[in-house]
Amino acid sequence: MRMRMKGLIMGVLLACTSPLLMAADYYVDVTNRTGYTIFYLYVSPGSAKTWEEDVLGSDVIMNGDTTRVTLTGYTNPYFDIQAVDEDGDSYTFWNVNVAEQDLVITLDHLD
Numbered sequence: 516m517r518m519r520m521k522g523l524i525m526g527v528l529l530a531c532t533s534p535l536l537m538a539a540d541y542y543v544d545v546t547n548r549t550g551y552t553i554f555y556l557y558v559s560p561g562s563a564k565t566w567e568e569d570v571l572g573s574d575v576i577m578n579g580d581t582t583r584v585t586l587t588g589y590t591n592p593y594f595d596i597q598a599v600d601e602d603g604d605s606y607t608f609w610n611v612n613v614a615e616q617d618l619v620i621t622l623d624h625l626d
Contacts, residue, residue: 538588543596544617546581551600553620558584561593561610586613 547553553576557566576582576598586594592614597607606624 538590539592541586541589541592541594541613542583543586543594543611543613544581544583545576545596545598546617546619547576547578547598548619548621549600549606549625550578550622551602551604552577553598553600555597555599556582556584557597557599558586559595560589560591561595562591563595566595566597 543558545553545556554571555569556571556576557568558570559565559567570584571582574582592612593610594613595607595609596611596618597605598620599605605626606620607626608618608624611618
């Protein structure tokens with residue numbers, strides 16, 4: 516009985532440390548101060564090799580507006596973020612810790 520209880524406790528401890536249970540929801544507030552409308556916003560995990568889909572869909576971020584992007588089910592708060600404005604200009608941010616910072620995009624960030 517004692518060995519069975521020890522095994523049960525070990526199983527519970529392993530389950531509690533599994534990556535699936537450690538997944539979290541993050542968000543980042545993105546403020547557009549470029550003077551242009553942002554049409555596309557790509558957010559990918561910092562470890563990804565390619566950009567994920569545009570998180571704005573049919574929405575845009577007008578100059579002066581802020582949009583909150585919710586990132587669900589990730590185990591790490593580091594993301595690469597790229598915005599593309601109405602002229603096709605891009606603004607890329609690498610390895611952003613969204614648990615600690617939001618983004619204010621200005622012309623100083625132009626690629």
